[in-house]
Amino acid sequence: MNQKLNLFFQGARDIIPLLVAAAPFGVVYGALAQANGLSVFATLGMSLFVFAGSSQFVAATLIGAGAAVPIIILTVFVVNLRHMLYAVSLMPIVSKIPQKLRALMGFLLTDEAYATLSSRLVHEPKFPNFHIYYLGAGFGMYATWQCCTILGIILGQEIPDLTKWGLDIAMVVAFVGIVVPILKNKAQWACAITAFFAALVTHSWPHQSGLLISSLVAIAVGVLLSKNKNEAGDHE
Amino acid sequence: MNEWLLIIGMMVVTFLPRYIPIALADRFRIHPLLRQALEFVPIAVLTGIISQASLIHDGEFHLAFDNAYLYGLVAAFITAWFTKHTFKTVAVGLIAYSIAFVLI
Structure with missing residues (x-):
């Protein structure tokens, strides 16, 4: 049991560099969604129930442009297809994991959690209980995303110009840090x-x-x- | 606009692509060619996001010396190349961007 808890925290620890990079992105989302007319509860609700950074950004932008709900949903679907490709790449290793945990794994599947697990699997292809490690990374991302959304909602109300600072540079440099080494x-x-x-x-x-x-x-x-x-x- | 209808719809089209392949993992086997293709997915998708986010602003191509993203991108690339370290890459990239952003 302790060993599993340990693995969970290892995952949460290993995702930290990516959390640092994703945090500004979450803050900007919170500020942007507000600025574009989404209510406080819906802004936070999207982070809680959808939990997909680029999709939420696209949705917030489209809401600002006055797009209809079906158009936004279709666009989000297209943006999300890369996650499907991530999920397919996990197929060979998840067959022994209980279905309920798999649903949780799917819900928590983000660029960050996937990248954290991938880089560990490169060093240790037969990684036992990798899903516990992955869930630790996933929950680390989930908690951070909610905090940053709330911070963004607050800051967006205090500093209306926040969205002009180009904070999505954080995502750019984080992805460079993931891609170049592989x-x-x-x-x-x-x-x-x-x-x-x-x-x-x-x-x-x-x-x-x-x-x-x-x-x-x-x-x-x-x-x-x-x-x-x-x-x-x-x-x- | 009904915000909660939007959120439910987004939740469905976000969750299903993430979950269905994991859910059906024991019922299907993956063709070796598909598996090989999947190894290129993170490289292809993340690099595409990198180039669009740093060089396209407000729907316009923006390759110019006053694009602060360019300095962040180049600094991050050089750091990643030499250190192979994600966190150092993020730190150096953000510092380079901030300096460029303030000076431009």
């Missing part, structure tokens, strides 16, 4: 470079579909370039 071979570099430029070219595509499509193209580039080196099964 770039090890040509295929991974090609994937990253493709994604970088394709996302710029497609940025004005409707409903943020540019991000989704450029990601798919970049993944295809990565797979094509790594195919030759890859093991068994390929007979020509």
Whole structure:
């Protein structure tokens, strides 16, 4: 039991660098949602029940632009598809975990929790009770996100200009800190470079579909370039 | 607009993509090619977010010396390259951005 509790706190500890990066993002969300006309309870309710940073940002922006509810929901769905790809990548390792815990794992699946677990699995592929570690990371993120939303609601009322400071730089540098250390071979570099430029070219595509499509193209580039080196099964 | 209807709708389209693959993990097996593709997902998605968030502002392409994000991005990249350390990368990137933001 103690060992599991220990693992839980290890996960919560290992996600801290990413929490530092995500915190300003949560504060800005709280301020932005308020500024765009969402009520205090709905601003916090979105963090409590939806719990997805970029989706909440997109929703807050669209609310400000006066978009209809179905459009916002559809856009959020597209933005979230990358989480589905994260979840698929967890499939091979979750089959022995009880279904209730899996639902909790799904709810807590964020870029931050996924990145924390991934970097641990790189060092320890047969990591026992990895889900406890993951849940620790997930709850660390959840608690931080709620606190930051509340802080953002308060600060947004005090400093109306807060959203102009460009605090989403925190997300940019955090993602650089995650991606650059995992770039090890040509295929991974090609994937990253493709994604970088394709996302710029497609940025004005409707409903943020540019991000989704450029990601798919970049993944295809990565797979094509790594195919030759890859093991068994390929007979020509 | 009904805020709570929006929240329930967002909750559904956020939770289901995160949960369904985990829920059905024991009933399906993943094709090796798909698994290989998945290894590129974080690189592809996160890099796309990085480039859009730092170089697109208010829907416009913004590659110029007065873009403070550019300094944060370059400083973070160099730090990540040499240290392979997420926390140092965040710290150096934020400091570089703040200096550029104040000076510009």
